[in-house]
Amino acid sequence: MSLTPRTFPLEPTLPYNQALRKRLQTGDILLCSGSGVFSDLIQQATDSPWSHVALIVRLDAIDRILLFESVETFGVRTVPLSRYLTDYEQGRPYPGGLAVVRHRTFARVSSAHQIQRMLQFAVDHFGNAYNRQEIVRIAARILGNSLQAPLSQGKDASLKAFICSEYVAACFEQAGIALAASDRGYVTPADFADPRLMDLIGVLQAPT
Template structure:
């Protein structure tokens, strides 16, 4: 996108029907969320962004499913149906917040294969709870440095999958990568807001 987006700008985007956008969604697309949950709001505040989460979308044509590869606090790295965000995210209710799909314009089929193989190999890896504290220390104290391991916050998982496929998103100057940092990549384009 290469442009910061405010929450008010995001809320002003038209909400497209998932059924209308679904045929356009491709493997390697990115899901961005702007949640109204306590943890989401903390992430938005810490990073100065409307975004609180990012994941990679995979369109599995053989079974006609669209799945999201993501790292979440309570489970770590997982695949979940994208429709879960729209219908049954929590207690039979949709995700509380805004959801958008974006596309990396420079992704090839070979890159999608590589990032998907890496992502599948990382399934069940833990969520990096220590990284949240480290990010906070980097933001408030200017201390700490980037460490690569096999525990992931959402944006680290996206970064590592794409890096293994030959595309690296830029870490921000404070030494971490957030959904906002991925959103700011100039090779991303918005497909649409679906919630």
Template sequence: MGTRKFQGIYQLHYEEAMGKIQTGDLLFCSGSYLVSELIKKASNSFMSHVAFLFEWYDRVLVFESVESMGVRIVPLLHYMTNYKNTGKKYNGGLFIARHEKLIDSYFDQTLLKNMIRTGIDSLNRNYDQTEIIRILTRIKLGVGKHKEDNYEYICSEFVDYCFQQIGVRFPRTMEGFIYPEHIAADSNVYPMFEIVS
């Protein structure tokens, strides 16, 4: 489990965290929902979901691919106050990390804009339900392979696809699958803090 580096990191309240987040930062979730627990167990990980963040008009927005909608944008504030329009906070831990490439002060901002454009062009693409079945089949039976370029994404595939626009390709299994664990455990991904309300 490469995500141990996230356990015990310092916590920041949402308001303070907003001043430290920058476009391209990663959001990792360790959910307590049934699907989240299944993902954590299947991937032997502390993390159940990954997305990336961007700033827009003094708001921090989450770019993600979710089971119910596919690729979408939602305010990070909704994770803190109104997750899935329930009027409640996300049930689990929310962690912010930054890829080493985005720490470099000489990083080409044009590449970052290309990453955001790629995310926007992917809006409303479907969540890849069959990929989840392939992953579970591989875990349980040891068979199956990832299908490239079907333009449907699980969360970690979407993040990987967008980050490829800045020259980053995250590790994956020998069969080509990528889980939130692979992105979180990448040695170039640095935990920053856990957001709390």
């Protein structure tokens, strides 16, 4: 199956049924190719269709597949993966393409203790909300780097919010997996589509 930072996979869409749910694991990634002002900004700045990324968490005890994510409208939150396919907003599915990928070494490298630490870190940041000033700062940071501004030195510690890829990368770091920042100086959604690191599990929804 094809996966690249520059194109959306051409594989057929898989039904989100029980068989696919059984394949999903904690640590898998949902990659999104969305629309809208903030999505367009990220896509233009990174020359990539990928605009959003979320961490997949499997909770067998309650039979749920959840997404841990940071979104500009709510901040850090969790929602069922199924919501993206049926009721992302006002009864409509997510406005764009959806694909699930898996880090090739996550299962081998990350111990049970590290995964627990990752989930604790992820949950501890629930409710960290964006405000308008932070959205502007994040947008300026992305746009500035895309226009050949001096590279940032990673995430600004004074920021109280993550962009989506920073949040997932920080979670991965707790699990013992460090994702190198791109030449822009920060981790982007496109970095989670690197075929040297990730395998495509399947396409859940084609781009609109």
